[in-house]
Amino acid sequence: MKDELKNGEEPVPGDAAARAPDGVPLSSFPLHPSSFQAKRARDPLWVRVLLTALALGFLTVLVVVPVIAVFAEALADGFGAYWEYLTDDPDTRHAVLVTLTVAPIAVCANIVFGVAAAWAIARFRFRGRTLLVTLIDVPFAVSPVVAGLMFVLLFGLQGFFGPWLRANGLQVLFTVPGLILATTFVTLPFVARELIPVMEAIGPDEELAALSLGANGRQIFWRITLPNIKWGLLYGVILCNARAMGEFGAVYVVSGRIAGETCTMPLQVEVLFQDFNSPAAFALASVLTMLAVVTLLLKVWVEGRVEKKKDDPQISQTNTD
Amino acid sequence: MSQSNPRVLPGYRLSISFTLFYLGVLVIVPLAACAITAAQLSWDQFRAAVWTDRARAAYALTFGTAFVAALLSSAIGLLVAWVLVRYEFPGKRLFDSLVDLPFALPTAVAGLVFSNLYVPNGWLGRFLVPLGFEGAYSRVAIVLVLVFIGFPFVVRTLQPVLESLDAEAEEAAALLGASRWQTFRRVIFPALLPGLLTGFALAFARGLGEYGSVVFVSGNMPFKTEIAAVLIVGRLEEGRPNSYREATAIACVLLAASFLMLILINRLERFAKKDEG
Numbered sequence: 025m026k027d028e029l030k031n032g033e034e035p036v037p038g039d040a041a042a043r044a045p046d047g048v049p050l051s052s053f054p055l056h057p058s059s060f061q062a063k064r065a066r067d068p069l070w071v072r073v074l075l076t077a078l079a080l081g082f083l084t085v086l087v088v089v090p091v092i093a094v095f096a097e098a099l100a101d102g103f104g105a106y107w108e109y110l111t112d113d114p115d116t117r118h119a120v121l122v123t124l125t126v127a128p129i130a131v132c133a134n135i136v137f138g139v140a141a142a143w144a145i146a147r148f149r150f151r152g153r154t155l156l157v158t159l160i161d162v163p164f165a166v167s168p169v170v171a172g173l174m175f176v177l178l179f180g181l182q183g184f185f186g187p188w189l190r191a192n193g194l195q196v197l198f199t200v201p202g203l204i205l206a207t208t209f210v211t212l213p214f215v216a217r218e219l220i221p222v223m224e225a226i227g228p229d230e231e232l233a234a235l236s237l238g239a240n241g242r243q244i245f246w247r248i249t250l251p252n253i254k255w256g257l258l259y260g261v262i263l264c265n266a267r268a269m270g271e272f273g274a275v276y277v278v279s280g281r282i283a284g285e286t287c288t289m290p291l292q293v294e295v296l297f298q299d300f301n302s303p304a305a306f307a308l309a310s311v312l313t314m315l316a317v318v319t320l321l322l323k324v325w326v327e328g329r330v331e332k333k334k335d336d337p338q339i340s341q342t343n344t345d
Numbered sequence: 346m347s348q349s350n351p352r353v354l355p356g357y358r359l360s361i362s363f364t365l366f367y368l369g370v371l372v373i374v375p376l377a378a379c380a381i382t383a384a385q386l387s388w389d390q391f392r393a394a395v396w397t398d399r400a401r402a403a404y405a406l407t408f409g410t411a412f413v414a415a416l417l418s419s420a421i422g423l424l425v426a427w428v429l430v431r432y433e434f435p436g437k438r439l440f441d442s443l444v445d446l447p448f449a450l451p452t453a454v455a456g457l458v459f460s461n462l463y464v465p466n467g468w469l470g471r472f473l474v475p476l477g478f479e480g481a482y483s484r485v486a487i488v489l490v491l492v493f494i495g496f497p498f499v500v501r502t503l504q505p506v507l508e509s510l511d512a513e514a515e516e517a518a519a520l521l522g523a524s525r526w527q528t529f530r531r532v533i534f535p536a537l538l539p540g541l542l543t544g545f546a547l548a549f550a551r552g553l554g555e556y557g558s559v560v561f562v563s564g565n566m567p568f569k570t571e572i573a574a575v576l577i578v579g580r581l582e583e584g585r586p587n588s589y590r591e592a593t594a595i596a597c598v599l600l601a602a603s604f605l606m607l608i609l610i611n612r613l614e615r616f617a618k619k620d621e622g
Binding site for chain 1: 352353354355356357359360361363364365367368371372373374375376378379381382421424425427428429431432434440442443444445446447448449450451452453454455457458459461462468469492493496515519525550553554555556557560561574577578581586589592593596599600603604606607611
């Protein structure tokens, strides 16, 4: 503790230290061992109360009220009606099915890509590596509507592959494969972006050791790499899935919104809303909201696991950067 | 972190070729399709598509609302990050995880519920509309929903910076007689600035391209509340022979803006990292 006091005083000349009792209550110093506590104790009480109230007020108006409103609107006609809105409409049922088809396929494709890209980028040095990292970020930067438009330009009737596809009796636009393509594009960066820093932080030492002991590539991946990155991977998958299920703009453009065929859940919400069927729209929206809440819970759980790992001194050495 | 003997580990060729193939099919080819389609227009046609009165109004609205929303997001994000890092209060962990909700909530749901909250007989609109705050089917509505989507970016970029701030600098400032406000302005804020700018840029970039939520809340009236993304969809659905290309031309304007933001964000993040280390 004395050491810390000295550190704090170092830049202060002797006579200024004498002034300290006026400016800073010395009683705050005994709190010092954890410097966090001292920091927190600094702002006057009224500032702390005011700022906390403001921040929580904003969070409440922006986040809490909308979430409550979704469920309140969805359940406004009672639970029985809510259940009917969800299950009676065949188009709504089909939308759930489409989402449950599109999202897993897009997520799986991006898991494979994410692992491959992270392995290439975090384990090797090559020319154009930074460019490749930037390229992975492109889908985050592009507006979802523009993303959808690009696939229309490729596969639409006036598009580049449109005539060829038509001649062969194939269709991508306004079909589920088109939805999968657009969703995969939009969610492409999630897993890779999560894995690259994780793998770089862990470093190649364990894999090199395994290699020198005679392990082959497959053994290295399944026994060393995957166990090391599994939490980062899971984290990326959770975020990727949430976006895949909730994506609107990109699939809006490529789907044609044919009810009962190419509507995902978010698109069906819009269709119902346009039909002035607001209770049904809110019922379906409440399912998507529950999905978001589950995503958050999983996220908190994974973050808890990762933090526990960090407390483990052996691993924390490799994880801090 | 850097590797001393490169390419000792197996799988370089496999992973790099798969990565390039995947990015090629999903990112490069579509982008090229966009560029080629736009290039099929003559310069005059391109200008005519990109620079109509309606398109100009849409750009002004898109950039204007995204900018205002990013500013508000920065202010709210800074406040929320500060409170979450510095103060203790009951339910702190809950509120901390709630910040991520806009990332996880489908934008269509956000749009649906925001449009419903701020109409004259909505939960919030019934108090706000009489005060002259038109939070639905207006520009204000677009800004509102973009703040909802944008402020978590600011909170999440600022939180780690605030946590790693050097307590000693603040203590030194206090010992030298600085007031708390002076310490914030002269010591803390400059350290937060790179993170704040990054958060602002992320929120702005996201706001430029946002579609799902805006389409619900804005009313989409040409010249008034029609953003560029809505205009692109509108052009696409017109089905005239040249409407694809006109939509693409407008999309190119948005793409150019997005890429500028991407480069800027990369620079900012690198700058912030250098600052730390």
